[in-house]
Each structure stands twice: as structure tokens, then as C-alpha cells.
Amino acid sequence: MKATCWMGLRDVQVRNVPDPIILNSRDAIIKITSTAICGSDLHLYNGFIPSMRKGDVVGHEFMGEVVELGRDVRNLEIGDRVVVPFPIACGRCEQCSREMYSLCENSNPNAWMAEKMWGYSPCGVFGYSHLLGGYAGGQSEYARVPFARRRTDQDSGRARRRPGALPFRHSSDRVHGRGNVRDRARRRRGRLGLRTCWPVSLSRVHIFWARSE
Amino acid sequence: MRDLESVTRIGDQISRWKVRGPGGLAAEWDAQIVTNQQDHMISWRSVPDSPIDTRGSVRFEDAPGGRGTEVHVELSYVPPAGRLGHAATWIFGKSPRQQLREGLKRVKQILELGEIPLSDGPGLRPAQPPPSADALRAAEGVAL
Numbered sequence: 001m002k003a004t005c006w007m008g009l010r011d012v013q014v015r016n017v018p019d020p021i022i023l024n025s026r027d028a029i030i031k032i033t034s035t036a037i038c039g040s041d042l043h044l045y046n047g048f049i050p051s052m053r054k055g056d057v058v059g060h061e062f063m064g065e066v067v068e069l070g071r072d073v074r075n076l077e078i079g080d081r082v083v084v085p086f087p088i089a090c091g092r093c094e095q096c097s098r099e100m101y102s103l104c105e106n107s108n109p110n111a112w113m114a115e116k117m118w119g120y121s122p123c124g125v126f127g128y129s130h131l132l133g134g135y136a137g138g139q140s141e142y143a144r145v146p147f148a149r150r151r152t153d154q155d156s157g158r159a160r161r162r163p164g165a166l167p168f169r170h171s172s173d174r175v176h177g178r179g180n181v182r183d184r185a186r187r188r189r190g191r192l193g194l195r196t197c198w199p200v201s202l203s204r205v206h207i208f209w210a211r212s213e
Numbered sequence: 214m215r216d217l218e219s220v221t222r223i224g225d226q227i228s229r230w231k232v233r234g235p236g237g238l239a240a241e242w243d244a245q246i247v248t249n250q251q252d253h254m255i256s257w258r259s260v261p262d263s264p265i266d267t268r269g270s271v272r273f274e275d276a277p278g279g280r281g282t283e284v285h286v287e288l289s290y291v292p293p294a295g296r297l298g299h300a301a302t303w304i305f306g307k308s309p310r311q312q313l314r315e316g317l318k319r320v321k322q323i324l325e326l327g328e329i330p331l332s333d334g335p336g337l338r339p340a341q342p343p344p345s346a347d348a349l350r351a352a353e354g355v356a357l
Contacts, residue, residue: 095325134334
């Protein structure tokens, strides 16, 4: 497949790389229909994020269609259209059980690197350096999504599913450091201010609409 | 421990540990349980005259605030001279602390997830889909 690869400082190229394959039992393979370039990708491009390797596939905001599923994915089906949040979260650790998905304790295989640098490791992130797991990103034709699961009522602890809610919650609509999307939408009931128009902001708009119905 | 080949129980309190790695490096030793407090702590040490003198303990404690269980591991070893010394150094790694932390992380992953999550680009491999799942699993020493 074709994928956007980080090849060095200010050197990003579209290259041919192998198609993703199922590596863990809860993986899904997504055929990507839309993907985004984030402002944070500029940090990679300009060399501010350590532990990038030549050839890393970048991209952490993408959506698409499920084309393959690992044997333990329960509530997704081939053909489902999904939005993939960028924090990779196992859904079973202490932090995930408190919905602090971006602090997932199990999804970063290189946690020791991040712990050395920051004292505590965040979750793994798609296409965002080996410090954050070395996961291939989603500026590509296909992507492997670990811990794939549909957002369900049980997942959020509240018994409802509304139109407009993010359909795919393999990780999170809470994004630490960028603000808590759901809570902000709730706090500003009736009004919603956005400074940016990136996918997280758009998610916020959807959640806001869903909440004001 | 990634390169642990087997642990066999050979007596009531004694087990035989075998490790094997690249270049034909291999070692085995017998370890004896010193204390065994149920649900709290196990400690062990290699039997006298073992090729590798090692001792350690695992301690389980309730994490504060009902946040699960803390697992504390202490491990020490005295490498012998010669080839076995090289083996011991290689087994415990240049950085035993990090080796242990990574090992504990994997234990946590197996307990909480039932498997070890694999990155597309472990180590120095670029974060690209690997050509084969088996090769990546073998390199990381894990099974699906």
C-alpha cells in the first residue's frame, strides 16, 4: 500500500510499504477513507519529537471501513464505518476503567522510554514516534487498529447511544491536554466555542449536537 | 524474562531454571524458595554452589485507593567468572532494572489483556506494517 513516511528532518514522502496485518487478537484492519494532517504532525516534520525512525508511517487522525478483524473483536463487523481516535487504549487497565484513555497503561510497548523522559508513560499513539509505541499511522491506504471495539453503552457507563456520538470508541473522546471533549461540551451547554477546526474539534461539535438534542 | 526456556519443579521447594540465547549461550541453576507467605510474598535463592548466585523476591501489596495490586520485585545476582559470567550478564541484561521493568510490564499486560500488545515498529524497526506477523512475534518472543 501507499503510506506517508517520515524520512528525516523536513523530509516526508509517500512510499510503498507492506499492507498491515493482524498482530494481536483484538486488532482491526481499516481501509482508510479520510485522513488528516494535524498541527502536531508539524512537530514531527520539524524534528521536535525525538525517537522518530526513518520510514515511520505517520498520521493519527483517520476514519474508514473495517476490512479485517482479529479473533477477539466482539462488536465490530466487516464493512462497519468507523472513526479512529488517536490514543490507543486497552480498555481494561486502571486508567481506562476511569475513562482516562490517553493514560492507558498497556498500549505503549515502549513505555520505558517515555517513563525515562517524562516519568510516566502516556498511551500509545498512531504514527507518533517510538516513544509513543512505534505504531504505524493512518496517512495510508490501510491501518491496523489495536484494541478495536465499538463504543457501547457499557463502555461509557451510561445507558444510551445517541446519533452523533462517536461510533467507534476503541479508545477515547477524552483527550488529555487538549481538553476533555465530552465534558467541555457539557459545561458549555447551549454554546460552544472552538478555536480550531481539526478532527477533535469537529468531534466536539458532533457531541455538542448530540447533547443538545 | 524473554530468554527463559523453562522452569521445572524438581522438588517441594526447588525449581530448575533454564535460559538460552543467541550464540549457544545457555545456563541453568536450581532455585530454592526461602519464604512463601500466601498472597503476599515469595522469595527464593539459588542453591549453594549454583553456577549463578542469584536471589530475589516478589511482593504483592494492595495499591492505595482500591486501585488493584502492586507487584514489587527485587532481584540480585553475582556473576561467576568466565563463560558463565558472560551468560549471566547477558541473561540479566546490561540494564537489569530496565529488563525487569519491561518484564513486569509484560506480566501486567498478560494479566489484564491476556496477550502482549505488539507495536508495528518495536526496537529500531521503522513503524511500518511488518512483512510477516510471525517474524515480528518471534523477534519479540511472544505468541498470538
